[in-house]
Amino acid sequence: MTEDRNKQKPSTQETENPKRLSPEEFLTTSPLFVTVKTEEFKVPDRIAFHCSGECKATTDWFLVYSETPLGSGASRGTPPDETIKSVAYHCFRCRKMTLTVVYREIGKEERPVATVPSSFSRGFKVPTIPVLTDVMKVGQFPAPRIVIPQKLEKNLGEDAVELYRKAMICRNSGFGLAAVGYMRRIVEDKTNELIEVAAAFAEAHHVKSETVAKMRKAIDADKYTPYETKLKIAGSVFPKNLRVGDVNPLDLLFRYVSKGLHGLSELECIAIADEIRTVFTYVFENLQAEISDRRRFVDTVNKLSKSK
Numbered sequence: 374m375t376e377d378r379n380k381q382k383p384s385t386q387e388t389e390n391p392k393r394l395s396p397e398e399f400l401t402t403s404p405l406f407v408t409v410k411t412e413e414f415k416v417p418d419r420i421a422f423h424c425s426g427e428c429k430a431t432t433d434w435f436l437v438y439s440e441t442p443l444g445s446g447a448s449r450g451t452p453p454d455e456t457i458k459s460v461a462y463h464c465f466r467c468r469k470m471t472l473t474v475v476y477r478e479i480g481k482e483e484r485p486v487a488t489v490p491s492s493f494s495r496g497f498k499v500p501t502i503p504v505l506t507d508v509m510k511v512g513q514f515p516a517p518r519i520v521i522p523q524k525l526e527k528n529l530g531e532d533a534v535e536l537y538r539k540a541m542i543c544r545n546s547g548f549g550l551a552a553v554g555y556m557r558r559i560v561e562d563k564t565n566e567l568i569e570v571a572a573a574f575a576e577a578h579h580v581k582s583e584t585v586a587k588m589r590k591a592i593d594a595d596k597y598t599p600y601e602t603k604l605k606i607a608g609s610v611f612p613k614n615l616r617v618g619d620v621n622p623l624d625l626l627f628r629y630v631s632k633g634l635h636g637l638s639e640l641e642c643i644a645i646a647d648e649i650r651t652v653f654t655y656v657f658e659n660l661q662a663e664i665s666d667r668r669r670f671v672d673t674v675n676k677l678s679k680s681k
């Protein structure tokens with residue numbers, strides 16, 4: 374039995390993401406194996422893309438060949454799936470690096486061929502044409518780079534950098550749920566670090582030892598503590614300059630990634646991972662320096678009080 378792949382419908386999960394990407398965004402940023410909606414997918418002649426060769430910068434890339442069904446040059450019959458196509462781009466600056474993307478045409482939308490004023494359209498049916506809108510990336514070479522901003526890498530700490538790298542690998546492979554899971558773990562770990570700072574701060578201020586012990590209990594991995602409770606303790610030492618009004622961005626990040634984990638599709642989780650990346654980067658680029666400052670302060674207070 375021959376499978377008619379053109380009629381194969383994408384799963385419900387794949388169609389849930391409402392955001393439409395431009396063809397350039399699809400080619401350069403889309404993860405693998407998720408159906409992406411575009412306004413209209415036409416292969417662009419030129420794209421902006423990071424050249425990981427000698428350019429080490431975002432450069433202009435030009436189309437080497439237009440979209441071609443895989444296997445179309447073969448001598449034996451037609452390709453088994455003509456909807457799987459490839460395109461390639463060349464870095465215009467160094468002329469050494471090539472980006473090849475393999476994608477599958479998933480779905481088309483019927484669009485009117487022309488806009489007809491309503492006064493003329495009565496009784497007149499405007500003809501439509503199918504326009505390619507839904508596409509899925511099924512391959513990319515070289516593999517997508519994992520970009521961790523330098524300041525973030527420096528401030529996140531070794532363990533968290535590894536988790537963040539894994540989050541990005543998952544994101545690029547279409548595993549959105551796993552990506553937000555790794556991001557949530559970073560938010561929780563950093564909240565725990567803040568709780569430890571808050572406890573040390575309390576100790577330095579001669580707060581009762583039972584109260585300090587209670588604070589530290591919140592980071593005990595064997596005991597469940599709701600994130601709201603953790604955040605309340607961590608919030609006491611969370612830098613004011615990283616807050617936006619009354620909003621603690623850790624709360625915002627935690628709520629977003631948790632929403633993804635508790636019921637959104639892979640694609641929606643990828644959208645969350647992409648959306649929160651700016652807040653995530655800003656908070657964690659700056660939080661570590663503030664934590665270190667407070668730690669130094671606590672150490673100094675402790676030292677001074679002992680030498681009295």
Ligand SMILES: [Zn+2]
Pocket residue numbers: 424425426427428429432464465466467468469470
């Ligand atoms: Zn280049």
